[in-house]
Amino acid sequence: MAPESAPGADPLDALAPRLPSPLQEVEDERFARRGVRLLLKRDDLIHPALAGNKWRKLAPNLRAVAETGHRTLLTFGGAYSNHLRATAAAGRLLGLRTVGVVRGHELAGRPLNPSLARCAEDGMLLHFVPRSVYRRRAEPAFHQELHRRFGRCAVVPEGGSNAAAVRGCVLLGEELRGRTDVAAVACGTGGTLAGMAAGLRAGQRGLGVPVLKGGFLGGEVRALQRAAFGGPRGDWRLEERFHEGGYAKVSARLADFAEDFSARHELPPLETVYVAKLLLALTTLTEEGAFTPGSTVTAVVTGPSWSPIR
Template sequence: MSSPSPAAPGTPPGRTSGPGALRPRLPSPLCPAGDERFARHGVRLLLKRDDLIHPELPGNKWRKLAPNLRAAAERGHTTLLTFGGAYSHHLRATAAAGRLLGLATIGVVRGDELADRPLNPSLERCAADGMRLVFLDRAAYRRKTAPEFVAGLRERFGPFHLVPEGGSNAFAVHGCTGLGRELRGRADVVTVPCGTGGTLAGLAAGLVPGQRALGFAVLKGDFLDGEVERLQREAFGARRGDWRVEHRFHCGGYAKVPPRLRAFAEDFSARHGVVLESLYVAKMFYGLLSLTEEGAFPRGTVIAAVLTGPG
C-alpha cells in the first residue's frame, strides 16, 4: 500500500486523506477450513479472510473504496457522494471512511418514503458518522447514472467525487485486482459473492492462467454477466481472466434470507468459528457446497472462498 496522500483542504489536523491512513491488514489471511462435506468430494476449502482487512471497511469495501479515496484526494475533492438502499453496507463503509479521513459524505438513498420514518440502524450509523442523507423516489433513483441527473447533483451540492452504487467502477476494479494477486498460485478456483460485479471483475483480472474466478449472484436476473464484462472493459479495455457468474443461489433475491439459508449459515459458523453475513457471504457458501455435492469440481480441486465481510 502506498504512503498516505497529503492532507486535502478541509481535512482536520492530524488526519490524512489517503487510504493508507486507515491502516489496512494486507494481505488478508488465507486459512485452511477442514470440512468433511467438501473433503469427501476431494475438494480442499480455504477461507480468504478479507473480512479482517479493516474493522469498519472490511473486505471488498476496502478494496473498492481505497482507490476511489485516492482518486478523490488527487483531484482535490473533499466530498464523496454515493448511492444505496436503506440497508446498504456500501453507504455505511463510505460514511465510516469519511469520518476516519475527515471527508464530507453524501448518501443518496433509494426510497423517498424513508425520509418520513425513523432511520433504521444502518442509516442511523451513516448519519452518526456524519453522512448527509438524501432520499429519492424510486423513479428518480433509477436515473442516477444519467449525465444530466449527476449534473443536477453537482449543481445542488457542489464539487464531489462520485462513487457508484456498491462502489463498483474502474477505480474499484483496479483495487480488486490486488485480491487476485494475493491468491496467485494458491487455489484452482476463487469464489466471491456478487452484488454489482466489481469485485469479481478485478479478482479475475488479478489471477493467473489456470485459475478460475466464480461469482455467486445475490440478486435475481442475469444482468451481472454484462456488468462484469462492462466493468472490465472500462478498467482494462477488454475482458480479462477466466470467470463466470453462478445465478442459482440468490435464495429468492436481494435481502431474502429463507430459513434454510439461515440454518446453513449458523451451522457453518459453528463449524468454522466465523460469522457468515447473510445477504451475501452465506449465499456464496451455500451455493459452493451445493456445487461441490453436485460434482462440479474435480477431485483435488483447491477452492479459496473470499469472506468479503458485509456486502
C-alpha cells in the same frame, strides 16, 4: 479534518488497512470427502470500518478524491447498504464530507435503521429520493442536479463499482496467485469479480455467485472489464442458482444452511446477504462434483466480520 500527509505519502495511510488479508482453512467433511480443500479469504478483516471488498473498491476512488482536492464524496445505496456505511466511515477517518443518496423517499422522516444511523453518526448527509428518481443514478443530468444541490463533489457509483474500483480489486486476485484453483466471491454489482479475475494467474478460475436475481450480471462484469482494461480479462463464470429469491432474501434453505454451518464450525451466525449464499453455493457445487478432487476452492469473505482467525 484529516491530518496533513507528508510529501509523497499515500493519502490513505491513515486508514491502515490489513493487507494482504489472511487465508483461513476450514475443515468440512462435505468438501473433504470430495477431495476438495476449502479456504476463506478473510477480506472482512482488512479494516474494521471498511469491511470486505469495500476497502478494495473504495480505496482507488478515495485516493483520487484526495489527490484532486475534492472535499465531498457523493454516492448511492439502499437502506441497508454496506457501501454507504463504508463510505461514511472513510469520510470520517479522512476528513471528507460525504453525501449518501438513498433509495426510498418514504424513509425520510422515519427513525433510521441501524445501518443508516451509523452513516449519520459518521457524518454522512442522507438524501432520500423516490425509487423512480433513484433509477437515474447513472445519468449525467441527474449528477448535474446533485452538484447544484450539494456543490462540487466526487461521485462514486452504487456499490463503488467503476473502472477504478475494478483495478483496485486486481490485487485480490494477485494475493491468491498460487494459493487456490478456484476463487469464488458473492456478487452484487460485479466489480470485485471483474477485478479479481484479472489478477489471477492462468489456470486459476474466478467464480461469481450473484446475490440478486435477474441474470444481468454477466453483461455488467464484461462492461466493467472493458472500462477498466479495454477488454476481457481472466477466466471467470457465474453460478446463478443461489440468489435465494433476491437481494437480502433469506430462503428456508439458506437459513438452515447458515445455522448448520455456524454450528459445525463453532462460528457466530453467518452474514446472510453475501457470505452465507456464497458458502451455500460452494458446498452444493462440491457435493455435485463440480470441483476436481485434489483442488483448492477459496471463498472470499466480503461481508462484515463474523468470526476471528483462530
